[in-house]
Amino acid sequence: MLQAKKLCKRYDDKFALKDLSLTVNPGEIFCLLGQNGAGKTTTINIFLGLIAPTSGEAFINDVSVLDNKSIRSSIAYIPETVQLYSNLSGLENLDFFSRLAGFKYQKEALIQFLKQANLQEESYTKKLSTYSKGMRQKVGIAVALSKNASYILMDEPTSGLDPKASVEFAKTCKKLAANGVGILMATHDIFNAVNIGSKIGIMKEGTLIHTAKTENITAQELQDLYIKTI
Numbered sequence: 490m491l492q493a494k495k496l497c498k499r500y501d502d503k504f505a506l507k508d509l510s511l512t513v514n515p516g517e518i519f520c521l522l523g524q525n526g527a528g529k530t531t532t533i534n535i536f537l538g539l540i541a542p543t544s545g546e547a548f549i550n551d552v553s554v555l556d557n558k559s560i561r562s563s564i565a566y567i568p569e570t571v572q573l574y575s576n577l578s579g580l581e582n583l584d585f586f587s588r589l590a591g592f593k594y595q596k597e598a599l600i601q602f603l604k605q606a607n608l609q610e611e612s613y614t615k616k617l618s619t620y621s622k623g624m625r626q627k628v629g630i631a632v633a634l635s636k637n638a639s640y641i642l643m644d645e646p647t648s649g650l651d652p653k654a655s656v657e658f659a660k661t662c663k664k665l666a667a668n669g670v671g672i673l674m675a676t677h678d679i680f681n682a683v684n685i686g687s688k689i690g691i692m693k694e695g696t697l698i699h700t701a702k703t704e705n706i707t708a709q710e711l712q713d714l715y716i717k718t719i
């Protein structure tokens with residue numbers, strides 16, 4: 490599981506995170522909501538090992554991210570805009586980035602990852618420069634799948650996606666979770682969080698104020714709680 494234990498991050502005299510604790514189990518989708526500056530990205534970056542907490546610790550399968558860099562290979566990251574090579578096709582990007590992560594797949598296996606990520610078949614060999622944002626994200630998911638990541642961290646992955654692409658993205662996330670992948674997602678999209686998430690966290694000024702299971706809350710109730718909280 491992904492586990493944050495009393496994470497604090499201080500920049501000069503300002504806390505970006507204050508005593509943040511959360512867990513994401515395999516097969517769970519944990520959506521972090523909160524206004525700009527609430528600390529969502531900071532949380533994700535600590536799990537990715539990109540920044541060190543001032544105090545507290547982040548664990549992946551009970552191994553501290555700080556102590557053991559190799560544990561980071563069990564996680565993948567999908568940012569708001571997936572960075573890929575525009576002059577390579579989806580298939581070539583997937584081949585390149587999976588090799589970079591130490592994997593060598595035959596073409597057929599790469600195609601299976603693109604299929605699992607729901608990319609339309611006619612796009613596999615087209616250059617990324619012709620892809621929409623949603624299509625790029627699908628290649629990002631295929632890369633995450635090719636790395637056999639047990640956990641995927643996502644930072645505002647549905648921002649800028651049209652409603653159909655968001656729904657498709659939600660379906661893909663749910664499929665990944667059904668296969669045991671744990672997902673920690675920062676988002677501003679309350680409806681999407683209720684639709685995709687199994688757990689929701691609302692953050693304010695670096696603190697996780699509320700955690701709720703989506704089975705116990707409607708989108709309207711979550712919106713009311715969010716407005717009251719922030």
Ligand SMILES: Nc1ncnc2c1ncn2[C@@H]1O[C@H](COP(=O)(O)OP(=O)(O)OP(=O)(O)O)[C@@H](O)[C@H]1O
Binds near residue numbers: 526527675
């Ligand atoms: N390198 C830095 N130096 C100083 N302050 C920083 C730094 N990085 C982040 N912060 C501050 O930490 C706080 C949390 O930022 P963070 O990016 O985690 O918020 P967020 O919830 O992801 O916001 P957004 O929704 O805008 O992405 C903010 O107040 C931000 O200004």
